Amino acid sequence: MISALGDSLAQVHDSLIHGLSAIKPIQLFNTEGLGCPLAGEIVDFDASKYLGQRNLRPLDRTSRLVASSAQLALQDSGWSMEMRNTEEVGLVLGTMFCSAHTISEFDRRALEAGPAYASPMDFSNTVINAASGQTAIVHNLKGVNTTISTGATSGLQAICYGADLIRSGRARAVLAGGAEELCFESFYGFDRAGLLCRSDTSAGDFPIPFDARRNGAALGEGAALLMLEDLVLARERGARILAEIKGHGSSYDCSRGHDDKQSVAAIAVAIRQALNDAFLLPHEIDCLSASARGSRSGDRREVEAVVSVFNCQTRHLPVTAVKSMLGETLGASGPLQAAAMLETIREGVLPGIPQLQQIEDGFPLKRACAGPKEVDVLNGLINSTGFDGHSCSLILSRYED
Amino acid sequence: MDRQIVITGIGVVTPVGTGCEEFWSNLLDGQSGIAPVKSFDTSAYNVHRGAEVKEFTAGDFVLNLDAAHLGRASQFAIAAARLALADAGVESSSLDQKRAGVSMGTTSGEPREIERFDDSFMSGALDRIGPEFLALYPCHVIAAHVASELGFAGVNTMIPTACAAGNYAIAHALDVMRAGRADLMLAGGSDAFSRITYTGFARLGAVAPEVCQPFDRFRKGMIPGEGAGVLVLEPLSSARRRGARIYAEVGGYGLSCDAHHMTAAHPEGAGAERAMQQALADSRTNAAKVSYISAHGTGTATNDRLETLAVKRVFKDLAGRIPISSIKSMLGHTMGAASAIEAAVCALAVFNDRVPPTINLNDADPECDLDYVPNFARDVRVNVAMNNAYAFGGNNASLILRKSVMN
C-alpha cells in the first residue's frame, strides 16, 4: 500500500491507532478559490523508491501509485519475477477516475498548442485502464487484467471480482485492490458538488464521521493491492496467510442517492449479501470498518443500514471509520480499509475515530469512539459506499489452519 | 444453478443504424457509417473523417431520467438497453429489481464533460462548471444511469478496459449469472465521439484519411467512431419458460494481458493467442467447431497482421476455412462499444446463419491471407462464433457464442 500515512502496513496501522490524521492543507495544487483546502495527500511521493531507476516518464501519478504498491505486494507475498514467469498472476484494479489530470492535461495542451502537438505518451494514459496496463508491463503480470470503475466502491468491488476469479477457478493468484490520485480536476468536482468538509479551525479537526458536527468529507489519495490466492496454491508454496475472504455483496441504489429509503436499503442489501455469502449471522461479525466519511447524509444512511441488519447488535459492534484519518481515497478506499482490517485482525486493536466527541443522536454506535480499542476479530465487515448509488461489503476472516 | 446463459435481446446504437433490424440489414448490405466529422472542428487536424451516430434523439429512449442531464455515452447506453429489453420482450417492471443488473464497458466514459471542463478552464471561466461535473463525468455513470432509468438495483459494474471493454463486460455478466447473483443482466458497452480520443489517435498516426480497410494491402489505419451495444442475458431455463427467442448461448470467454506495451500489441500476438485459447477451453469448444470469427480488425498495419498471425497459431490448418470479418470496416472503431456490438453481430450470425462482410477489401495484404468475407455478406452455418477484442494497455478478450440447444 502507498498511503498518506506511509507505505508499511504495520506503520500505517500504528498511526491509525494513535489517531494521526493525514488530512492537511494541500501542497500538490493551488486551492485558491476552493471551499476546502484539505486532503490526505501523499507528500513527496517518489515512485523510484519502489521501482528503481527505470524510466518513469511514461507513468503518470496514478500508474506510479499502482505500480509501486504492486511492487510492495509482490515482495510481501513472495511472488518473485521467476515465479511470475511460470505462473500467471492477474491484476484487478478499482479506480474512479484513473487520471482525470492526465486526460485534462492532454486535452488542454492540444487546445492550447494545437492537436499536432498533443503528447502521444500522455494519450496512452488517458484510458481508464492505463494504470493497470502500465503495472502489468512493469511487473510482468500476464494473467487476467481488469479495471473496475464503480465510483468510490471501485477498489472493494475489484477485490470482490478478484476473489470470484479465484473461486471460479479462472485464476490462482490475483493482485486486487484500488488506487486514486489527488488532482485538481477531480478535487474541483467534489468541491463544487458541496461534498467536502469546511474547516475554519486548524487542519485535523475535520472530517469527523458519525459526529453531530460533521460537515463533509475530505479527499485523500493512495493505492492498496492485496495478493489474493487460491488456498491450495498458498499452502503448496508455504505462503504466509493473512486472512480469508469469507464473503462479499454489492448492490445499487436506483435513486442515485436522492431517496433516503432506497439508499439505506441498498447498503443493507450489500451487507446482507456479504453475510449470506459468508454463511454468517450478524452476531458473528466482530467489528465494522465503516465507509463513513463525514458526510451528513452518507454517514447516517450507513448507520441506518447497519441497524436494519444488526438490530440491537449494533450497540455491541466495535466500529471504526479510517476515512477520518486517510480521507476519502475513492478507488483506494475499500482496499485501504481491507488492509487496515488485516492488521486489526492480527494485532487485536481497532483504530478509533479521532475528534469524535458527540455521536449524532439516534446513532446506536456505543462502541464507536475517539480512541483505539482492543478487539478479538474472527470476522470483520468492511463497507464501501459511493456518493451516487453503489454499495459494496466484504467480510475478512482470521485464517486458522 | 443454471450454467447455460443465453442472449434473448439485442439493442444497438451505431453509425450504420439504431435498433437490431436496421443495423443488421445495413451491415449485411455493406453500408458504411464513415463520413466527415461533425461534432467538432477538425481543420487543425490532418485527418477529418469519423464514424458518428447520425440522427439520435435521446428523448426517444430516455423516459425516466432527464436526457438533458446525461452525457452522450449514457444516452446511447440507455437507448441500447431499452432496445434490447424490448427486443427480448421483457418489461423491466416484471423483474425482481434486486436481481436485475447492469455490466457495461467503455473507453472514455463521458469525455465531453471533461472537454467542457477544459474549455472552461482554458477560457478562465472554470466557475461555469458546477456540481453536474461530478454527477455526469466519472465513467461509472454509464452503468449507473442505465440502472436508474430502468430500476435495476442488482449488480452494477463498469469495466473500462478500453477497446476490449464490451467483451469484458459481457464476460462479467456471464459470471454473475452463473454464480446465481442475478436473474437478468444487461451487458454491453458504450462510447461517445470524443475530441480527446480523436486527437490521440490522430497524433499516433493511426487514423486513416478516407476509409477503414482491414486486412487490405493499402490499409491506412482505423477510424474513430461511437455507439453502444447491449445484450440481454438470462438463464436458458427462464428464456424457455417465457418462450423467448434465443439468439445464442454465451459459451465462455478468455482474458489475457500482453504486459508488453501500452499502445502496441505483443509482436507475436501472444496475448491475443492466449485469450483465444482460453475462450475455447473455457467454453469446451473444439477449434474445428468455430464457424465464424468477428475480428478486432481495426485496419491498422500492425493489428491486422498480428491478429492474422494469432488466429493461424490457434486454428492452424483450419484457419483458412473460417470466415473472419471486421465490421469496423463499416462502423469504424466504436471503442468500448465495439466488442459489444461485435458480440451482437456474432449472436445475429449464429441466429441467422449469415455473416457480415469486411468492406473496402480490394487487394488483400499477402500477410493477411485468411477468408475475410470480402465485400459481400455470406450465408454460413454458424454453430459457434468467436468475438475477439484487443485494447490499449494490453487487455485482450475473446468471447464464444454458440447455438443454444433450443436452436
Place this chain on the structure above:
Amino acid sequence: MSTDDIRVKVKNSIAKITNISFDQIPDHASYKDDLQLDSLTILEIAVDAEYQFQVKLTDDDLGELRTVDDTVRMVQQYLSPVAA
C-alpha cells in the same frame, strides 16, 4: 539556430522523456539500438521536438527518425526551408 544548438535542445528533450542523463546520450545515438527506445517514446521525442521548435513533421518524416542526427537534420530542414 546552429546545428549544435538544435542538438543540445533535442538531447535535453530526450533526457526529459527517457530519464537518460544528457551526458549519456551520444550525439549520434540510434534510438533503438543505442538507447533501446520503443516506438511510442520515439514518437514522443519527435512531437516534443516539433513543439519546441514549432515545426510540423509529416507522417513520412516521422517514419524516418531513427537517430538523434535524423531529428536534428529534420528540424533544421523545417527551420530553414530551402527551395528544392
